[in-house]
Amino acid sequence: MSENKKKRILSGIQPSGVPHIGNFFGMMRQALELQEKGDAYLFIADLHSLTVNPKPQELRERIDRLALDFLACGLDPEKTAFFRQSDINGICELTWILNCITNMGLLERAHSYKDKIAKGFVPNNGLFSYPVLMASDILIYKADSVPVGKDQKQHLEITRDLAIRFNQMYGDIFVIPEPIIPETVAVVPGIDGQKMSKSYNNTIELFGNEKQIRKKIMSIPTDSTPMEDPKDPDKCNIYKLYCLFADEIQKEELAAKYRGGNFGYGHAKQALFEAYMDFFAPMRKRREELEKDPGYIQSILKKGAEKANAIAAETLEEVRKAVGLR
Numbered sequence: 001m002s003e004n005k006k007k008r009i010l011s012g013i014q015p016s017g018v019p020h021i022g023n024f025f026g027m028m029r030q031a032l033e034l035q036e037k038g039d040a041y042l043f044i045a046d047l048h049s050l051t052v053n054p055k056p057q058e059l060r061e062r063i064d065r066l067a068l069d070f071l072a073c074g075l076d077p078e079k080t081a082f083f084r085q086s087d088i089n090g091i092c093e094l095t096w097i098l099n100c101i102t103n104m105g106l107l108e109r110a111h112s113y114k115d116k117i118a119k120g121f122v123p124n125n126g127l128f129s130y131p132v133l134m135a136s137d138i139l140i141y142k143a144d145s146v147p148v149g150k151d152q153k154q155h156l157e158i159t160r161d162l163a164i165r166f167n168q169m170y171g172d173i174f175v176i177p178e179p180i181i182p183e184t185v186a187v188v189p190g191i192d193g194q195k196m197s198k199s200y201n202n203t204i205e206l207f208g209n210e211k212q213i214r215k216k217i218m219s220i221p222t223d224s225t226p227m228e229d230p231k232d233p234d235k236c237n238i239y240k241l242y243c244l245f246a247d248e249i250q251k252e253e254l255a256a257k258y259r260g261g262n263f264g265y266g267h268a269k270q271a272l273f274e275a276y277m278d279f280f281a282p283m284r285k286r287r288e289e290l291e292k293d294p295g296y297i298q299s300i301l302k303k304g305a306e307k308a309n310a311i312a313a314e315t316l317e318e319v320r321k322a323v324g325l326r
């Protein structure tokens with residue numbers, strides 16, 4: 001690759017639920033920063049989400065919602081090719097070809113698969129070969145860098161293993177991708193203090209209805225320290241959540257109020273609610289505009305898929321030839 005060629009950066013996100021602020025600060029924001037750093041590709045991993053057999057109508061709604069939410073948050077379709085995984089021809093064909101060079105043991109050792117089994121999940125073959133589909137996603141575009149959360153580290157190692165093995169068997173076709181894993185991925189706490197997760201029913205939605213968001217924030221459990229007494233901000237979940245939206249000065253100001261006494265948890269909740277609304281105000285506004293024009297969103301996904309399909313088709317042609325098909 002020549003020195004000044006932009007790196008190809010790619011990531012994917014499963015449409016697995018209603019986005020919450022944990023998803024925003026833990027993943028979506030990083031994905032949006034990518035578009036400033038290279039030749040960016042971002043896709044909705046709808047094929048991957050079939051491994052848990054979602055209801056068809058629910059899946060359709062989640063895909064559309066994820067696309068809308070990402071665009072509202074600032075995804076720039078001029079900078080990032082944004083598309084649905086299932087719109088790319090050849091992903092499933094490449095998955096099959098890679099399946100045929102994948103040792104069972106490699107997949108049997110996958111943590112995500114073992115965790116699901118340990119939780120009593122009855123596994124299907126899709127879940128088992130999930131990492132091979134993910135390898136196809138990455139290798140078909142010859143991506144240089146793949147930003148992911150820590151939980152995806154092993155999947156990236158499997159992708160690299162498969163790329164190296166394929167290249168050894170059939171010639172140098174695939175780029176060996178580098179993972180980009182943020183060192184300090186902040187875990188956003190839920191309203192109950194555990195990790196925010198849709199499976200724990202403790203989320204604050206990213207684009208929730210104002211009334212419901214207020215209700216959620218007001219329902220955050222607190223201890224029984226009286227209003228007048230000083231409080232320790234670092235032990236308070238409301239303060240931790242507030243910090244997501246605040247700059248250093250605002251954080252210090254609120255911490256001083258906690259320590260000064262005569263500042264109740266009700267006041268802190270009000271401050272959190274206002275900070276949430278202020279922070280997301282421009283994105284909410286944009287979302288309202290975008291929501292009026294579903295055709296526009298579909299056209300962006302279509303354009304993104306066209307760009308991605310052109311690259312995928314070239315790679316697939318090389319692969320087919322290399323393995324002896326046609």
Ligand code: ADP
Binds near residue numbers: 023025027149189198
């Ligand atoms: P959930 O736990 O709600 O099911 P997912 O597993 O679908 O969320 O996560 C999607 C992305 O959001 C992942 O990259 C994950 O690392 C990130 N994420 C989810 N919850 C949090 C959280 N509480 N704090 C930080 N990042 C999170």
Ligand code: TRP
Binds near residue numbers: 045048133134152155
């Ligand atoms: N497995 C990823 C997750 O659950 C989503 C994903 C699918 C992905 N294909 C990918 C991420 C390719 C990066 C690159 O978060």
